[in-house]
Amino acid sequence: MTQERVGFFTDTSVCIGCKACEVACKEWNALPEDGLSLTAMSYDNTEALGASTWRHVAFIEQPSPDGRTELPLVDGESADTGSSDMRWLMSSDVCKHCTHAACLDVCPTGALFRTEFGTVVVQEDICNGCGYCVPACPYGVIEQRPSDGRVFKCTMCYDRLGAGQEPACAKACPTDSIQFGPLDELRERAALRVDQLHEQGVGDARLYGHDPDDGVGGDGAFFLLLDEPEVYGLPPAPVVTTRDLPAMWRHAGAAALSLLGGVAACFAIAGRTAKTGGTRR
Incomplete structure (x- = not known):
């Protein structure tokens, strides 16, 4: 790699569920809409990451221990949305751009490659639709489009990075829940944010995917969570499947x-x- 490795730090504690990142991702990458019907998962009409949804804002409903629904904000204050016996945890999920990416290991055509920014990108004109990368991904991110079998996923806006711009989702995020930059700087910033939340009494705050010594060598897109990874649909201890x-x-x-x-x-x-x-x- 000739460039400093970059990535995403997604701070779920300040996500307001506006889905601006989803819209910006679809608009910039010309992704087709993939369903507008409401599901049993609150107002989560896109349901999950897939070939046509490269950013997905999850809405997780939980019983609220104090009977109030609150959303922590950047300045340490909380937005009280009123009395309720439920709370929402919101998280904008994306491809993790793993350090040890199993999808790269199994691709027979070289359609998947590591860019100079340390990200993992699919070249759709080279993908032959074999689907080997789908079960190889420990996060279940990659999906084939039914129309032709080719796989698609987040590119971290590779074209924008080449032009010196930040990815569309980070650009559109109104609360800086999605932060983009050099990966080492993001990890330092994330550690300070966790300490800040712990001081504010948010004891469940923890980082996910930031550790270079984990089962995938650390993620290029990592998260600050307010509960166990399983609550957000994330594997608790992901391991590169080709190890x-x-x-x-x-x-x-x-x-x-x-x-x-x-x-x-x-x-x-x-x-x-x-x-x-x-x-x-």
Whole structure:
């Protein structure tokens, strides 16, 4: 990589669920709409990340322990939305642009590649629709479009990065819930934000996907969460799905050599037997 690695830090504590990031992503990347019917998940009409939804704002409803629905804001104040026995946790999800990306490992055509910014991008004109990357993703981000089988996902607005601009979703976010910049700087900023929330009494605040020593080598898009990852539909301990491939290839190679050795031994024995039998006659 010739550029400093960049990424997303999504602070869910200040997400207001406006979905401006979803709209900006679709508009900039010319993504088709993928359903407008309401679901059982509050007003979450896009439901999940997919080939036509590269940013998805999740609405998670939970019982509120104090009977009030509050949204923490940047300045430490809270927006009280009134008495309720439920609270909403909102989170704008996206492709994680993993450090150890299994999708890259399994792509047979090179359609998936690592950019100079450290992001992972699909070249749609090279994708052959094999779908190997779909089960390889530990987050379930990648999806094939039914029309032609090709996969699509967040590119972190690769074209905008090349022009020195920030991604459309971060540009459109009105509360700075989605922050874009050098990954190391974002990690430092996120750690300070967690400390700030803990001082304000938000003890459940924690970071997700920021640790370079985790199962995917750290994410290029990481999050500040207010509850367990499972609540947001995120795996608690993601692991690169191709981590065992080198060992598997070594075992397969050893097995193949053993098989070839056995076959060669059988031919040698057969040859000696035939030679011995011919002499006796």
